Amino acid sequence: MSIQMEYNAYRRDHPIDSLERQLICPICLEMFTKPVVILPCQHNLCRKCANDIFQVSHPKILFVFQSRGTTLGSAGRFRCPSCRHEVVLDRHGVYGLQRNLLVENIIDIYKQDSARPLLKTEHPSCEEHEEEKINIYCMTCGVPTCSLCKVFGEHKECEVAPLSDIYMKQKSELTEGIGALVAANDRVQAFLDNLQGTCRSIEDNSKAQKQALCEKFDRMYAILEERRKIMLQRITYEQEEKTQHLKSLTRSYSEHIESSSKLVDTALQSMEEPQMAVFVQVTWQVTGISEVTQSCEVEPLETGYDNMEHYAVDFNAEERVLYQLDFIKGENKWFGVVGNGGLGEEGSQV
Template sequence: MNAMENLEKQLICPICLEMFTKPVVILPCQHNLCRKCANDVFQASNPYLPTRGGSLTSGGRFRCPSCRHEVVLDRHGVYGLQRNLLVENIIDMFKQESTPERKEETPMCDVHEEEKINIYCVTHSVPTCSMCKVFGAHKDCEVAPLTSVYQTQKTELSDGIAMMVGNNDRMQGIISQLEEACRAIEVSVPLLQRLKFDQLYTILEEKKRDMSQKVTDEQEEKLNYIRGLTRKYGDHLEESCKIVETGIQTMEEPEMAVFLQVRVNRKIADASSISHLDKVERGYENMDHYSVNFKKEGKALRSIDFIQGDGTEIAMIAVSLLPARLLW
């Protein structure tokens, strides 16, 4: 492994910092460059030389990026440099060694170990072998060619993944709305608690505490409900993302029988539904139904409580998502 890593370091182009791409040219100083990188350095050093098709057509000079040795080229430009076939062959061998070919093996039947799985039992929705159909557990079942079922279910999986991605986007939007509702509820109580009663503050202080408690209780009730609902949507979204990831990985499975054994389409269909999750009614987060009625007489002040509706002397707490303001 260390030898392969050291070899890979020797095959890195000093210009693009990637493994040399063919053709590889060798400079007079014995250093190597990708031909494209050599041409880029050449053009940068000779900006006024004529070009044709993006390549220089006459002689010029540039310095080797590794040792700064001056390289003088003839009228063919970088195309006059000799190709380093040895380095190109080493790169080919390195890539073959570092990326071994994948061995694709057809699954064998569990019952008839020498038989390959080559048909699909429609009755039991499982891939099986011909012997199971003729003599085994699936002899009375309806079967179908593996290829047709593979194509059908792969198409269904692709459609299911697309639907799940769309559902996940919609759930993320719902979660964002729920979070906005939480923020709207959270700002309502501080606004109510900052009511200024001016010279009547002493009389109103006791009533203010009682009224604030009512708002706090409702706030906690709504927050607990929405936070719980947010967690449910979040858990459903997380599970859906995992299923999407599994589906994408399954899409890359080239073996038909292995693909059909995963049976991820059912999970996609089940996870696509969010009908079992509650939905918050429009305006549920509003807390602006609390208002107070001030009377000039002290006796009336001691009986202040929250009321519904408008009045000539009403202090309204108007709370919206953005912005939230205290209206007098």
């Protein structure tokens, strides 16, 4: 069994370890070091770790305070490493964050009441030499070991370094890595916010352009409808004028036929009169028939009186113009040249 596995097996024997896991700082991965600050999102950090995150996220501010010989924070912001909630600092920096006295008291009670020896967790023994503490790090094999393993054991030919140096180096690298990752996440989050803002702007601008386009087409529809009404009225006016004239002629000639028909009936009855003297007395009918016959001359209508082709239209040119309706010509890097009868160099014609 390795040292880490032995240590883990030891820890599982203590139920209070579940409490300890709740007291681990997500930055240094150790139990919270007082003072402990609580963030607006209700997560906790060592104030030193919070200051480290803030300084890594704001290297210019860090440089200014280092040049002044102080590590006090200043107004700014950083993101919680647990939930990515943005923490806004006032002019006091991380020192303006509220201390979590409850967590600090729990840490004190935990350290006082814990029955297991903390030295065992802090200074595990070597698996090969149980009396020796792990105090060096084998650079060749990449494992922690003890001095006897270096002098007499399997690591005597290996390159080693003090465990404290490796611990500080790796902890520093991890802190820098966490800070760099937090800063990178902030940049990505800012980019995501910008993308979302751009998306909303595109939707708003598209909505406005669509509304403007519909208003332009509605205006053209109104103009076309007005022209249609005017042109239909012109056709209707001539239609009614001609039909009224024809109806007038129809009434006139109908009345003429009716009166002449009556005159013919009267003349036919006179023709049956056997008495010559009586017949001669109605000779006025001969004159009446002659007059009616002369007045029954029909005036023919003009040639093509019923023709309405002079109202024919040819909108071919206008239709071609309508098919060429497009946006104002301009360069668009997404679709090439727009406003030239289509969506672009490869777009379909509207």
